[in-house]
Amino acid sequence: MLFQFEGVTKKYGAVTALDNLSVAVPTGAIGLLGPNGSGKTTMIRALLGLIPIDKGSGEILGMDFNRQQLDIRRVVGFAPENECLFPRVEGVEFVAYAGELVGMNAKDALQRSHEVLDYVGLGEARYRKVESYSTGMKQRLKLASAIIHDPKLLILDEPTNGMDPAGRDEILELTRDLAHNKGMSLLFSSHLLPDIETVCDYVVLLGGGKLLTEGSIQQLKQVHNRSFELRLKGDSTAFAQQLSNLGCTTELRDDLLLVQIPDSHSSQMLWEVAAQQQQQIRYLRPQRSTLEEVFLKAVEKT
Amino acid sequence: MPIFDQGYQHWSGQLSGHAWSWLTIARHGVRIGSKGRALRLLLLISWIPALLLVFLLCLWGLLERKSGVVAPLLQFLTFLHPEIIADPRHYRLEVWTICYDYFLLTELRFSMIVVLLVGPNLISQDLRYNALPLYFSRPLRRIDYFIGKLGVIVIFLGRIIILPCLIAYFLGLLFSLDISILRDTYRLLLASIVYGLVISLSAGLLVLALSSLSRNSRYVALFWLGIWFVSSVVGGVLETADREQRQHAMYQTLSPPKSFNYGPQSSPDQFNQQMAWHRARQKAFENFHAEEFRAAKGNWRPLASYTANLSRVGQQLLGTNAAWEKLGQLQPPGQREQFLLLFMGPQFPWIWSAAVLFGLFGLSACILSFQVKSLDRLK
Numbered sequence: 001m002l003f004q005f006e007g008v009t010k011k012y013g014a015v016t017a018l019d020n021l022s023v024a025v026p027t028g029a030i031g032l033l034g035p036n037g038s039g040k041t042t043m044i045r046a047l048l049g050l051i052p053i054d055k056g057s058g059e060i061l062g063m064d065f066n067r068q069q070l071d072i073r074r075v076v077g078f079a080p081e082n083e084c085l086f087p088r089v090e091g092v093e094f095v096a097y098a099g100e101l102v103g104m105n106a107k108d109a110l111q112r113s114h115e116v117l118d119y120v121g122l123g124e125a126r127y128r129k130v131e132s133y134s135t136g137m138k139q140r141l142k143l144a145s146a147i148i149h150d151p152k153l154l155i156l157d158e159p160t161n162g163m164d165p166a167g168r169d170e171i172l173e174l175t176r177d178l179a180h181n182k183g184m185s186l187l188f189s190s191h192l193l194p195d196i197e198t199v200c201d202y203v204v205l206l207g208g209g210k211l212l213t214e215g216s217i218q219q220l221k222q223v224h225n226r227s228f229e230l231r232l233k234g235d236s237t238a239f240a241q242q243l244s245n246l247g248c249t250t251e252l253r254d255d256l257l258l259v260q261i262p263d264s265h266s267s268q269m270l271w272e273v274a275a276q277q278q279q280q281i282r283y284l285r286p287q288r289s290t291l292e293e294v295f296l297k298a299v300e301k302t
Numbered sequence: 303m304p305i306f307d308q309g310y311q312h313w314s315g316q317l318s319g320h321a322w323s324w325l326t327i328a329r330h331g332v333r334i335g336s337k338g339r340a341l342r343l344l345l346l347i348s349w350i351p352a353l354l355l356v357f358l359l360c361l362w363g364l365l366e367r368k369s370g371v372v373a374p375l376l377q378f379l380t381f382l383h384p385e386i387i388a389d390p391r392h393y394r395l396e397v398w399t400i401c402y403d404y405f406l407l408t409e410l411r412f413s414m415i416v417v418l419l420v421g422p423n424l425i426s427q428d429l430r431y432n433a434l435p436l437y438f439s440r441p442l443r444r445i446d447y448f449i450g451k452l453g454v455i456v457i458f459l460g461r462i463i464i465l466p467c468l469i470a471y472f473l474g475l476l477f478s479l480d481i482s483i484l485r486d487t488y489r490l491l492l493a494s495i496v497y498g499l500v501i502s503l504s505a506g507l508l509v510l511a512l513s514s515l516s517r518n519s520r521y522v523a524l525f526w527l528g529i530w531f532v533s534s535v536v537g538g539v540l541e542t543a544d545r546e547q548r549q550h551a552m553y554q555t556l557s558p559p560k561s562f563n564y565g566p567q568s569s570p571d572q573f574n575q576q577m578a579w580h581r582a583r584q585k586a587f588e589n590f591h592a593e594e595f596r597a598a599k600g601n602w603r604p605l606a607s608y609t610a611n612l613s614r615v616g617q618q619l620l621g622t623n624a625a626w627e628k629l630g631q632l633q634p635p636g637q638r639e640q641f642l643l644l645f646m647g648p649q650f651p652w653i654w655s656a657a658v659l660f661g662l663f664g665l666s667a668c669i670l671s672f673q674v675k676s677l678d679r680l681k
Contacts, residue, residue, distance in 0.1 A: 048439055070441040074317055078439040082432035088334060100326040101440040103317030112313055119310045145436070150313035182310050 001062075002027045002153065002185050003047060008056035010042055010209075017042035019209035020056070029179035031200035031217075032189040035299060039209040040189045041081065044155055047187075048078060061152055074102065077146035081157040083138060087131040091122055091141055094130050098145035109148065116144040120174060136167025143174060153185045154178060160195050172198045193291045203291070205298050212298035220294045227260045227287035228267060233280035242273050258287065323442040327450025331424060332457050341419045345462060348412035352466030355405040359474030362397055365390045366478055383632045395486050396625035398474070402467065402494055403622040409463045410609055410616070413501055414530045416458050421509030422522035424451045425674065430517040434674070448510065448670055455506030456499070463498035467491065493619040500619075501612055504659050511666035514673035529608050537607025544603055545594070552590045556583050588636055595639040598649040608662075610648060611655035618652035 004024040010017045017039045034040050045051045047060050049069025058065055063072050085094065092113050099109030117126045120140040125133065133141060139159055146154055156175060160168045176199045179186035188199050196203060197217060205212040213220070232239055236257050240250040246269065249260040261267065267284075274281050335341060364372045365387075379387060386393045428434055437447050471491045475483055512525045604610035617623060626646045633641045 050435075050438055070320055070443070073439060073441040078435070080432075080435040080439065082435065084432045084434075084436050086427055086431045086433045088337065097326070097330050098436065098440070100330075101323060101437060101442060103319065103323065103441060104315060105318065108313075108315050112315075115311055147310075148313075149317065178310065182312075 001025070002030065002187075003058065003060035003065075005043075005046075005058040006056055008046060008053050008058055010039075010046060010051065010053045016209050018046065018053070021206075021209065021211055022056075023204060023211050023214060025204060025214070026202065027185045028202055029176070029186040029188065029200040031196035031203040032187055032206070033191065033193070033196055033203055033295060034206035034212075035191060038206040040206055041157060042209075043206065044078070044157055044187070044189060047155070048073060048076060074149075075152045076155060077149065077151035077153070078155045079139075079142040079146040079157065079159060081161060085130045085133075085138055085141065087129065089130055090127050091130055091133070092117060092126040094141065095144045095148055099148040102149045104149060112148050113144070116148050117141075119147075120144045121170065134167075136163050136170065139163060139167070139171055140174070143171065147178065147184070151184065153187065155187045155189070157189045158191075159188070160190065160192060168195070175199050193295060197291050205295065207299055212301065213294065217291065221289050221291060224260075224287045224289070226263070227258065228270065229283070229285055229287050230257050230259060230270065230281055231255055231283035232257070232274070233282055235279075239273065239277055239279055242277065243270075246273070256283075317441075320442045320446055323440075324446045324450035324453060327437075327447060328453025328457060331420075331451065331454030335420045335454060335458065338419060341416070341458075344412065344415055344419065345458075348409060348416070348462040349466065351405050351408040351412075352462075352470065355401055355466065355470045356473050358401045359398065359470050360477040362390060362394065362401075363474055363476075363478030363480075363483075366394065366480065383629070385632055386629075391480075393629070394483065395490070396628050398487050398490055399620055399622055399625040400629075402490060403617065403620050403625075405466070405470075406463065406494065406497060406616055406620070407613060409466070410501060410612060412462055413459050413505060414609065416462060417455060417505045417509050418523055418526050418530075420458055421455060421506070422513055422519035422526065424454060425510055425513040425670075426516055426519045426522050429514070430519075444671075444674060447674070451510055452503070452506045455509065456502040459502040459505070460498060463501060464495055467494040467498065490620060493621070497616045497619045500615060500659070504612065504663060507663055507666040507670070511669040511673075514670055534607045534609055537604045537610050540603035540606055541601065544601065548594070548597070549590070552586060556586055588639075591640040591643055595643050595649070598643065598646075599651075601648060601650050602654065604648045604650065605654055605658055611658045614648055614650070614652050614655035615659060617647070622646075623649070 002025045005018075005021045008018050008021045019039075021039070021043070032040050032043065042051070046053050046058070047065055049065045049072055053066065060072055061075055065072055089097070092110070095117060096106070096109040096113035099112055100106055104112065114123075114126065117123055120143050122137060122140055122144065125137060130138070130141060143156070143159070146156070154175075159171050159175065163171065172195060175186060175188060178184045179199065186199070188196060190196055200217060202214070202216050203220065204214045236252060236255075240252060240257055240259075243250050243259055246265070247262040248265075248269075251258040259270065261269065270281065270284065273279075361372060361375065376387065386397070390397070428437070438444075468491070471487070471494075508529065509522070509526055512529075513519070513522045515525070516522050604614070623646055626642060630638050630642045
């Protein structure tokens with residue numbers, strides 16, 4: 001188990017950021033999804049023991065986050081959403097300083113700083129002042145600072161915010177590599193669904209401080225046995241009309257026809273109708289939910 | 303092929319506990335602070351008084367040994383009482399104390415400028431660049447953060463206050479070639495170290511508190527200037543106004559009689575009257591100085607000045623007043639108060655100043671505790 005919350009409540013004055021939240025998350029690459037104000041950042045801060053919680057308990061990597069904050073922060077790397085880079089230091093110096101703050105000795109921290117800067121692709125810019133870095137470079141520098149002590153869990157809070165597509169791809173590729181090839185668990189907080197889908201295997205969806213849904217992405221994007229996407233060689237309109245007459249629900253989306261078959265029929269009816277109309281089915285596959293649909297459905301419930 | 307394909311290596315080194323994480327913060331702050339050219343220049347200049355202190359202590363050591371090296375310099379020491387020159391060993395502690403007192407008074411001014419250059423950025427920069435998560439998401443506590451930041455000030459001030467005191471002491475010791483100097487003056491060395499720490503901790507915590515109040519370090523610098531400069535001016539003005547008032551009252555009682563004739567044709571009566579008036583005037587001045595000396599013991603006005611409070615505590619630690627009193631014994635009885643008044647400065651109870659500094663210390667700690675509360679207060 002990577003972390004679990006049991007009835008955790010955290011309020012900021014009248015605002016309830018986490019509302020009796022209970023969740024248990026396995027190790028791996030975890031996406032933390034939710035609209036703005038859903039409690040993602042508060043959840044991360046509670047995990048790191050950065051804020052006191054009002055009620056409930058929980059643990060991360062087997063450590064109680066109410067009592068073992070310092071031990072937790074020793075094995076967790078965190079890259080916050082904000083820039084948090086102060087000027088007048090070189091990249092390599094900044095990362096080494098982050099390592100020393102965790103407890104690495106100065107020599108190890110400097111050596112390791114060079115290694116991780118190479119890994120994140122900032123090797124050439126290591127002696128530049130951090131204020132001269134671009135947004136993408138700053139994000140990679142934060143990532144390097146978070147992984148300098150080789151944490152068991154890496155927490156990234158909105159790491160692709162404000163980045164151009166190329167920089168975003170680089171960050172996603174790096175984090176995916178860390179999570180899938182380097183044995184580092186990852187908690188990736190974002191409201192960008194494609195980012196989560198690219199990097200993570202498991203998703204926790206928050207809304208209004210509550211757990212809306214959780215599960216592996218493969219499970220959430222389940223196959224619908226009675227919904228199909230198909231493409232015809234010829235005119236789809238008459239085809240769709242006949243299916244509607246037979247009780248199907250149809251929707252034409254660009255050149256794709258989305259069909260939902262009633263329980264009384266099977267997918268065989270699609271072939272039968274095509275044969276009747278002498279149409280060729282060029283493409284047919286069962287419809288899958290997208291993460292976006294899962295997200296929207298869950299948010300609608302709240 | 304992207305560079306990051308070079309691969310990621312796991313690290314299996316040992317992490318130390320958080321006990322020394324403050325030192326990391328302090329070391330980093332000193333490294334960043336030392337990059338400033340103005341600060342480096344100031345640190346260099348602030349060692350000039352230290353050289354003078356070393357010179358004086360070494361000179362006194364040679365004087366005690368009646369070394370021929372100092373013979374040509376004796377003509378420049380005529381401002382000293384002949385008895386002191388005749389038996390310099392007897393007045394060793396007093397001379398050393400006064401030298402240290404002047405040195406520390408000068409360094410106190412330098413330390414205020416050093417704090418002005420180093421202090422404002424310490425926390426306000428972290429607030430401005432949202433850098434607090436960099437610290438608090440790592441295994442360190444708020445107290446480690448504060449001690450680390452305070453350490454930056456203590457290290458810089460230690461370099462210009464404590465370190466020169468130590469060096470001067472050991473050089474003075476070497477030049478006197480007399481082991482009894484240790485017995486006589488070890489308290490002075492300890493006192494100067496303690497005083498250096500008092501300045502560093504008080505000014506350090508105060509500037510940290512100010513630094514936590516604003517994200518703009520320029521405002522913090524202005525706050526600091528206000529506390530240092532304006533409070534000194536206010537203290538000085540209050541003191542001067544009070545003294546002028548008493549002086550004015552004295553002069554009113556001394557206005558010469560209207561029948562005064564200062565010309566050569568003055569009669570014997572007039573001459574006697576004139577002489578009596580001059581004697582009365584002389585007496586009034588002596589009384590005024592004695593009265594000033596007594597008034598100084600209860601004069602609270604310097605308390606308005608931050609540096610005067612530090613200075614007063616320093617005087618107490620070093621025993622400067624006792625040294626001046628001993629030297630004052632060499633003065634004629636009528637001039638003793640005037641001498642002491644001239645050199646001893648404020649005589650109000652040192653505990654008042656200690657209370658003011660302690661109050662500021664507590665206030666600073668409260669401000670820091672309230673302003674830097676972990677990440678609860680951050681965006």
